[in-house]
Amino acid sequence: MAVSVARGCGLSMMCKSSAQNNNGSHVLDASYIRRAAQLADKSAGFTSPHPNFGCVIATSAGDVVGEGYLYAQGTKPAEVQAVEAAGEWCRRATAYLNMEPGDCHGDHTAVSSLIKAGIGRVVVGIRHPLHHMRGNAIRALRSEGVQADVLGEDLQSKTIEEALKCCCLVNAPLLYRAAYRVPFSVLKYAMTLDGKIAASSGHAAWISSKLSRSRVFELRGRSDAIIVGGNTVRRDNPRLTARHGGGHLPMRIVMSQSLDLPEVANLWDIVEVPTVVATQRGARRTFQKFLASKGVEVIEFDMLNPRDVMEYFHDRGYLSILWECGGTLAASAISSGVIHKVFAFVAPKIIGGKDAPSPVGELGMVEMTQTLNLIDVCYEQIGPDMLASGFLQPIPDPTPVIPSVNETSAIDPMVLPYESSIIFFYKTWDPYGALSNFSPHPIQMLDESGCYITWSSVEHYYQAHKFIGVKDTAAQDCVEQIKSARSPEEAARMGRNWQRQRPDLVRCDWDTVKIDVMYKALKCKFSIYPHLNSMLLATAGSVLVEASPHDLFWGGGREGEGLNYLGRLLMQLRSEFLGESEHPHRPLA
Structure with missing residues (x-):
């Protein structure tokens, strides 16, 4: 989410001759791992959240033959x-990989492709940061006779250290999320040379240059969400879009304790991108209803503070958050320990004024010995401005203690990660993430004409069926675009947006058939893939809960108030499969 790896690490493809001149195979390994990290960075922000993976295949002569x-x-x-x-x-x-494969538990496509292709050796930059995935791919490769090495675990050098840093930077959001159980958070602000973010009157347009603002759009496009406080909404009326840069439009989040917000604001327009307002429980109920009528989601907290808000969005599956708030909220977020990196755009301007606001409010520090020092500081000139960036908290160490057991030993993937009568799942990186309708498992379903159609995921099938059967060319176009969406996240975004913007295109019986549509797709998925079927059956005796804290229909909701229909359907399907297992000649689909 931070500055692109190409900028933050100075990545460049080291040619074969350069590596050979250093007379060391580890230099060659490090150079290709850097290249894999550079490739991985290309996907940052296009569809989020997900880890960033890159792969480079090179011959023994050092020639790159596939990327x-x-x-x-x-x-x-x-x-x-x-x-x-x-x-x-x-x-x-x-094959050189910036990170150990494992984007969805229960999916072995990446490892299988390397084994079937006859790859002789695999070099991994860093192990997977999630414990239930860490080491699985390495064990699988070694068990098939493939030499699998982890860069830096047997040899250390400056070259290797730089390559590993690139691997950490490109997946910093996932590393921070796994270590601290909050999203990776970046505080961004623009200030004058004398440290002001606005004039005494509050006027702040524009402190930084157009080039700097373009970089901000890029940062937004690499984030899952942008956070501002109520003062920013009242004073600036921002849109918080990622125009001019980035791959997707991040969620907009407003933190307001009193909910003293204007009725007319750009953030209440959710045609292109949703807005969530986080507030204190009981604040301005009437205004909450007004926001709900606009389609703005309101989340109440017993005590509104940055730590609780970030823990909530961690549970919601967010990887990276960009804070573009004023000094008061920035100080609160820093004090709460949820800010991991800072981007400060400094413009060569002086405005003065003792009442002019600064980027960070009161932190309670009275001596210079109490200052917070940035780590790994970088400076970059952007037009007339200077960008200073650095980490407030170090990147978590992805290198675990080397296990003493033989890594080729078998580990039962069906063993529950903890003893519980309730199994929660939500994002596909969860231990039971393959139960999600977003998992990377294509399905084949019969269409109205009796022909089999391949859908990239259950979510593609589900979203498209909102518009199937509607006698309107626009609805048919919606179906085709959803069908060709490059990921389940994109399919979901398309379907939800069109449902909100063009309710006239949604089939009239959708509310009554959507459960059946989802069930048919799930049944097909768990019938096609034996390992998914085994995973589902292994949960027998446990309650399955789709742990989305904001989806009150398919998910369990934030405090268990949701209907959990996805969990119910999976349990119904599990019972059906267990019943059918007594009749082996009976078809599953």
Whole structure:
């Protein structure tokens, strides 16, 4: 989410001759791992959230024969793309991966593609940061006779250290999320040379240059959400879009304790992108109803503070948050320990004024010995401005203690990660994430004409069926665009947006048939893939809960108030499969 890896790490493809001149195979390994990280960075922000994966395949002579990067979870893995590009050159070649494969538990496509292609060696930059995935791919490769090495675990050097840093930067949001259980948060602000973010009157347009603002749009496009406070809404009336840069439109989040917000604001227009307002429980009930009538989601907290808000959005599956708030909220977020990195745009301007606001409010520090020092500070000139960036908290160490057990030993993937009568799942990186309708498992379903149609995921099928059967060319166009969406996240975004913007295109019986549509798709998915069927049956005796804190229909809701229809359907399907297992000749689909 931070500055692109290409900028933050100074990445460049090191050619074969350069590596050979250093006379060390580890230098060659490090150079290709850097290249894999550079490729992985291309997907940042296009469809979020998901880890960023890149793959480079090189022959023993050092020639690159295949490359690829994961566009989004649910699309063709980077390893598969690289294998397809390399073709027969894969035999006894080396595959370089910036991070150990494992975007969805229960999906082995990436590892299988390397094994089937005849790859002789795999070099991984860093192990997967999620414990239930860490080491799985390495064990699988080694068990098939593939040499699998983790860069830096047997040798240290400056070159290796720089390559590993690039791998950490490109997946910093996931590393922070896994270590701290809050989204990776960046505080961004623009200030004058004398440290002011606005004039005494509050006027702030424009402090930084157009080039700097373009960089901000890029940062927004690489984020899951943008946070502002009530003062920013009242004073600036921002749109918080990622125009001019980035791959997707991040969610807009407003934190307001009193909910003293204007009725007319750009953020209440949710045609292009949703807005969530976080407030204190009981604040201005009438205004909450007004926001709801605009389609703005309101979340109440017993005590509104940055830590609780970030823990909530962690549970909601967010990886990266960009804070563009004023000094008061910025100080509160820093004090709460939820800000991990700072981007400060400094313009060569002086405005003065003792009452002019500064980027960070009161932190309670009275001596310079109490200052918070940034780590790994970088400086970059952007037009007339200077961008200073650095980490408030170090990037979590992705290197675990080397296990003493033989890594080729078998581990039962069906063993529950904890003893519980309730199994929660939500995002596809969860231990039971393959139960999600967003998992990367295509399904084949009969259409109205009796022909089999392949859908990229259950979510593609579900969203398209909102518009199937409507006698309108616009509805038919919606179906085709959803069908061709490159990821489940994109399909969901398309379907929800069109449902909100063009309710006339939604089939009139949708509310009564949507449960049946989802059930048919789920049944097909768990019938096609034996390992998913085994995963589902292994949950027998446990209650399945789709742990979305904001979806009160398919999910369990924030405090268990949701209807959990997805969990119910999976339990119904599990019971059906268990009943059918007594009749082996009976078809499952």
